[in-house]
Amino acid sequence: MKKAEVFEFYRRLAEHDPDPQTELAYGNPFQLVVAVALSAQSTDIGVNKATRALFAEIDTPEQMLALGEEGLKQHIKTIGLFNTKAKNVIALSRMLVDEFGGAVPSTHDALERLPGVGRKTANVVLNVAFGQQTFAVDTHIFRVGNRTGLARGKTPLAVELVLDKVTPAPFRVDAHHWLILHGRYVCKARTPECWRCIVRDLCAFKPKTAAPKSARCKTIADA
Known part of the structure; x- marks a missing residue:
């Protein structure tokens, strides 16, 4: 993924979710x-x-x-x-x-x-x-990094080091939240939901998955 594409990738994720948070509950x-x-x-x-x-x-x-x-x-x-x-x-x-x-x-x-x-x-x-600029590479981020072409690597550490290198300054603190959530809810392990992905045109994954029939019917009905 080229430098301008990486920036746009994060920009869209940030626009979609301006204040991403961990889904683990904690108080301190x-x-x-x-x-x-x-x-x-x-x-x-x-x-x-x-x-x-x-x-x-x-x-x-x-x-x-x-x-x-x-x-x-x-x-x-x-x-x-x-x-x-x-x-x-x-x-x-x-x-x-x-x-x-x-x-x-x-x-x-x-x-x-x-x-x-x-x-x-x-x-x-x-x-x-x-609030440190770290990249916690779990299975979701490992998958998203490799599948999209954002950060390819054979190990979680390799993906982490690429993310650290390519992630632009405005997005570094929240990057791992966006990537985890994207992997958890859109770029899923078995069947990525490319049809509703906001960064699909920037992603290297092929072939893109089409919307299931039920979703296509709902889209037509809503229109």
Whole structure:
């Protein structure tokens, strides 16, 4: 994708959604770290359901330690891999208390030291909680980057580095939100909905998918 096309790609996404937000529910950086750690191989909707009652009670690592691993499991047992995730959340809470005074750090290196926190999670926290220009490449962004030609790469890190290189300044803070949402709701894994995509003419994916019959009939009826 050429430089001018990249700018137009983001411009349209920004015009369509001027204030994109993460769909994970959280109240402070600590809750965000926990929510993102819990979201691995789980949906945001599922995590939000599990953390609704949890976050009403727990909003500091000290409180999480007081709740304990077994207490945490009772809140998140509907989430996949909840046993491992509960262990990691308690361990990261302990590290935050012991090494960071209970505060969530704002650097890659420090965040990635926390149990259960990898590069993607760190990028989400740095972007959402601290407004840093990071690109958290999940399966949606990996797919969108490669399928559209915006940022091709064989690994999430490769895609991240391309995005970091090609994304223009006006769009860098919100870029990963737009790409995740676009991948989640339009550029879907099995069947991308090209027929309603606002950047379809800029996208390298071929052949473009046509609107399903029901959508075509609705369009004609609306006209």
